[in-house]
Amino acid sequence: MTTAPEPGSSSGDTEPFEPHYEPPDWYRNPVEPAASVVGHSMGFASVTYERPGCSVCGAQQVAAVSVKRHVGMVFWWRTRTADGPFCRPCGITLVREMTTRSLWQGWWGLFSLLINLLILAENLDAYRQLVRLPPSRPAVGKSALRPGKPVLRRPLAYVALIPAVWAVVLITNIALHS
Template sequence: MSMPPQPQGNPYASAPPQGNPYATPHAPYGQPQQQPHYCQHPHPAAGYGQPMAGVPQVPACRVCASYPAAEVTIRGHVGMLIMMRFQKWPGPYCRTCGTAMRREATTNTLWQGWWSPFSMVIFNPYTIISNLVVRGKLNKLPEPGPAPYGARPDPGKSVLQRPAAYVALLPILWFLFLIVRGG
């Protein structure tokens, strides 16, 4: 009879394992989908990110890379008759490097910064006061540890011990002279 074929559902039943032949091609695709291969490699970003997370986020001096450092911006100003130049050197700086740069910038500003009307009235006073604020912040820092790279600028003499700073007296004297003469 033609009945037998179905009882032999066994061979067909085992055949439906059709899934197997299809499963085997899927398996290789399925495994890469897990992609443990790629993810097992440590991502560089994660590698660098994790230690950063454990370390307290303290800014390091941009000159000598030591701690502690303050997020300050040292400014300078050059006033000329028809043009002005605004300079700024953002930190962070440690106490030593920041003091060295601040003294240099302030001293230069004190003799270069007066020579245009707006500079004298607005920009140079602002620059000088801004650097005074920076001085206050830097002076609150403890002395930095040994410099990791061994190079650190010498803070040198204070601003008022530098002759160039006293060029600032000239425009002030001139201003006073105008007032006195006008009176």
């Protein structure tokens, strides 16, 4: 192999300079990982990842649930969903908050009565999954959400009685006048 000529020097050597590069051993012969790691192109070493924790606080004891909130408007509606693995306190907090908002805002549309009932049933199922989880600690540097008051101890949950009373009055009037 020839060496590179010094800049500004003129040598009588007519052989052209060709740089030579040999990649290191770890590049030519990568170590096979014990299990394939998604997104890891070279496989330098066996990398083990912990399973995903709570999407809020990083705790490891989690349940994969969807918590929904429904807002009924006269001619349309809006539904919001919080998907993810949640630990017990974070998941219960979300269920309580979103269920209370659904009880308060979910009845005020043409089809919202049925949609809201389905969403409340789904939230009840998510709640049952979350209360079965053992207590867990949040990841270092993070804190879990505080569940706060249960749904039936929140005043906004009782706004749901307004459409229920309205439905009873409507059905009673229809039954009496027919």
